[in-house]
Amino acid sequence: MNNGRVGRTLGIAVLIALGSGAPLAAQGGQAAPTSAQAIIAATRIGAAVCDASNRLGTIEKGKLADLLVIDGDPLKDIRDLRKVAVIIQEGKWVKR
Numbered sequence: 001m002n003n004g005r006v007g008r009t010l011g012i013a014v015l016i017a018l019g020s021g022a023p024l025a026a027q028g029g030q031a032a033p034t035s036a037q038a039i040i041a042a043t044r045i046g047a048a049v050c051d052a053s054n055r056l057g058t059i060e061k062g063k064l065a066d067l068l069v070i071d072g073d074p075l076k077d078i079r080d081l082r083k084v085a086v087i088i089q090e091g092k093w094v095k096r
Contacts, residue, residue: 035075035076035078039074039075039081043056043058064091065091066089067087068086068087068088069084069085069086069087069088070083070085071084
């Protein structure tokens with residue numbers, strides 16, 4: 001059964017976050033998620049699933065400042081996420 005299709009049919013939202021155990025690959029003739037969708041699943045939706053959207057998941061004033069600075073464009077090539085140039089943890093630069 002395709003949870004996304006059932007969710008739309010019932011008019012409810014079905015959130016899929018990376019690490020949730022839900023598959024994030026193409027199934028049943030549906031296209032694989034885009035790089036942007038995968039990044040959103042790992043950040044904003046991941047925070048929502050953990051009931052932590054008020055502190056995590058997006059870059060906003062007042063939220064925890066754990067960030068990666070990437071040397072590349074992961075929207076064009078998701079593998080660029082492996083090219084970490086800088087890590088910012090709890091608002092402080094961490095040398096790589």
